[in-house]
Amino acid sequence: MDLSKLDFRRGNGDSLYDQLVDALESAIEEGQLAPGARLPSERELAGLLKLSRTTTTNAYRELESRGVLRRHVGRGTFVCATPEPDEIPFAWRGKVSATALRSANPALRNLMRDGVDPGVISLALGGPALELFPAAEYRRITAEVLKREPLAALGHGPTEGQPRLRRMLAARIGAKPDGILVVAGSQQGLDLLAKCLVDPGDAVIVDRPCYLGAIQTFRAAGAKLAGWDIRRCDLGELEDLILRYRPKMIYTNPTFQNPTGHTLSLSQRRELLKLVARYRVPVIEDDTYRDLYLDAPAPPSLRQLDEYSVVIYLSTFSKTLAPGLRLGWIAASEVIVDQLSMLKQNTDMYSPSLTQLVIAEILHSGLFEEHLRKLREEHAWRRDALIGALERHAPARILSFTRPPGGAYVWCRLSRGLTTARLLPQARAMGMVFASGEVFYCDEAGTHHLRLCFTSSPVERLEEGARRLGKALEACCAAGPSDVFTVAVV
Numbered sequence: 188m189d190l191s192k193l194d195f196r197r198g199n200g201d202s203l204y205d206q207l208v209d210a211l212e213s214a215i216e217e218g219q220l221a222p223g224a225r226l227p228s229e230r231e232l233a234g235l236l237k238l239s240r241t242t243t244t245n246a247y248r249e250l251e252s253r254g255v256l257r258r259h260v261g262r263g264t265f266v267c268a269t270p271e272p273d274e275i276p277f278a279w280r281g282k283v284s285a286t287a288l289r290s291a292n293p294a295l296r297n298l299m300r301d302g303v304d305p306g307v308i309s310l311a312l313g314g315p316a317l318e319l320f321p322a323a324e325y326r327r328i329t330a331e332v333l334k335r336e337p338l339a340a341l342g343h344g345p346t347e348g349q350p351r352l353r354r355m356l357a358a359r360i361g362a363k364p365d366g367i368l369v370v371a372g373s374q375q376g377l378d379l380l381a382k383c384l385v386d387p388g389d390a391v392i393v394d395r396p397c398y399l400g401a402i403q404t405f406r407a408a409g410a411k412l413a414g415w416d417i418r419r420c421d422l423g424e425l426e427d428l429i430l431r432y433r434p435k436m437i438y439t440n441p442t443f444q445n446p447t448g449h450t451l452s453l454s455q456r457r458e459l460l461k462l463v464a465r466y467r468v469p470v471i472e473d474d475t476y477r478d479l480y481l482d483a484p485a486p487p488s489l490r491q492l493d494e495y496s497v498v499i500y501l502s503t504f505s506k507t508l509a510p511g512l513r514l515g516w517i518a519a520s521e522v523i524v525d526q527l528s529m530l531k532q533n534t535d536m537y538s539p540s541l542t543q544l545v546i547a548e549i550l551h552s553g554l555f556e557e558h559l560r561k562l563r564e565e566h567a568w569r570r571d572a573l574i575g576a577l578e579r580h581a582p583a584r585i586l587s588f589t590r591p592p593g594g595a596y597v598w599c600r601l602s603r604g605l606t607t608a609r610l611l612p613q614a615r616a617m618g619m620v621f622a623s624g625e626v627f628y629c630d631e632a633g634t635h636h637l638r639l640c641f642t643s644s645p646v647e648r649l650e651e652g653a654r655r656l657g658k659a660l661e662a663c664c665a666a667g668p669s670d671v672f673t674v675a676v677v
C-alpha cells in the first residue's frame with residue numbers, strides 16, 4: 188500500500204496522533220496492509236505524511252501496545268497477524284507443499300481400508316493365503332536370531348540392508364550382493380526409483396492396464412504417463428511410444444501381471460529388451476508374482492535375459508510370505524543402488540533389521556521354498572474355486588474373464604454397457620468389494636473392468652463373495668435397460 192494515500196484527514200477535531208493510529212489500524216483491518224508487511228521507519232512516515240516524528244513514533248508505540256504492530260530494532264516495523272477467532276480451524280490445507288499435492292489419489296489407501304473391514308468380503312486387495320504363513324517357525328527363528336545376534340537384530344543397521352539377506356537375495360537371482368538394496372516393500376522401491384530417475388514433466392511408459400501403486404507413485408513424482416498394452420505386446424506400438432514421448436523409463440510387470448495375470452513369452456521378452464537397449468531406455472521390471480505360478484513356471488525374468496544392463500529389478504515378500512512384513516528388494520547397477528540408498532536414508536534410514544535377519548534364515552533353511560510349494564497348491568485351489576463360483580453365480584453374458592496361469596487375480600470384463608461405477612455400490616451394499624478397473628489405467632479407461640483377488644480369501648469366502656457379486660449384477664440388470672443395456676460398450 189502507498190502510505191502517502193493513507194485515509195488521513197486533518198482538522199476533524201481529533202488529534203493528529205489519534206487520526207494516524209485509526210487510519211493505520213483500519214488499513215490493517217481491511218487488509219490493505221497485510222500481516223508481515225514492513226512499514227516505513229518513523230522518520231520516513233513523518234516525511235511522507237508531513238507529520239512530526241513524535242506523532243509517528245507515538246502512533247507506532249500505541250499500535251505495538253495493541254498488538255497490531257511489532258518493532259524490531261535494526262530490522263523495522265511489521266504488521267502482526269491478528270489472531271483468528273477460536274472457532275475458525277487452522278487452514279492446514281494451504282500449508283501443504285505443491286509436491287505433496289501431486290499425491291491426491293486415495294485409491295490405494297481406500298483399497299487397504301476396505302480390506303480390513305470384517306463385515307465386507309474384500310476381493311479387492313492382493314495378498315497370499317495368510318493361513319499358510321509359517322507362524323511357528325517364524326517365532327522360533329525370531330527367538331534364535333535374538334539370542335544369537337541381539338545387537339544386529341535390535342540396533343541400527345546398514346541402509347542398503349543386512350549383509351546376510353543381501354547375499355541370500357543376490358544368490359537367488361544371480362546378482363552381486365552390492366547390487367541389492369533391501370526396501371520396505373516394493374512400493375517403497377517404486378517410490379525411491381521414481382525419486383531417483385524421474386524429474387517433473389518426464390514421460391514414463393507403463394503397462395496398460397498397470398499396477399495402480401506404480402501409476403500413483405510415478406504421477407506423484409510429476410511424470411507424464413503413457414500406457415502400453417502388455418497383452419497385445421505390439422513392439423511396433425512400443426517403439427512409436429518411445430519415439431513420441433522419449434520416456435525416461437518403462438515400468439512393466441511382465442510375469443503374472445497385476446491386474447490381468449498376463450505373462451510375456453520368452454521371445455517377446457527378448458524382443459522387448461532389444462528394442463529398449465536400442466533406444467537406451469531403462470526398464471523397471473516388477474517381478475512381484477514370479478514365484479506364484481499355478482500351472483507352469485514363467486519364462487526367465489527380463490533381468491536374467493538382459494545382456495545390455497538396462498533392467499532394474501524389483502520384488503517383494505508381500506505376496507509370498509506376508510504384506511505386513513513390509514520387505515522387498517531392488518537389484519540394479521551399483522551406481523543406482525548407491526543413489527537409491529542416499530534417498531532411502533532420508534526416508535526410513537534402513538528397513539527393520541530383525542525382520543531382515545529372520546527372512547534371511549527362512550531363505551537359508553529351505554523353509555521358503557517349502558512354503559512356496561504349499562502356497563502354490565492352495566492358491567491354485569482358490570483360483571479354481573473362485574472361477575467355479577463365478578461361473579455359477581455371475582451370468583456369462585454380463586461378466587467374462589480368463590483363467591490366470593499365476594499371480595493373484597482374476598481380471599473381469601463387464602458387458603452390456605455395465606460400468607463398475609454402477610456395480611461397486613451395489614456390491615458394497617451386498618457386503619463384498621472388488622477393485623474397479625479405472626484405477627489400473629493411466630488414461631481413464633477401465634470403466635468396464637474389475638479385478639478379483641483369489642489368493643487372500645479361503646474358499647468359502649470366495650464362494651460367498653462370488654454369490655454376492657452375482658446378486659449385485661442381478662440388481663444392476665433389474666435396474667432397467669436405461670442403465671445396463673443401452674450404454675455402448677467402449
Ligand SMILES: Cc1ncc(COP(=O)(O)O)c(C=O)c1O
Binds near residue numbers: 313372375514
Ligand atoms: C506389481 C506389484 N508391485 C508392487 C506391489 C507392492 O508390494 P509391497 O507390499 O511389497 O509394497 C504390488 C502389490 O500389490 C504389486 O502388485
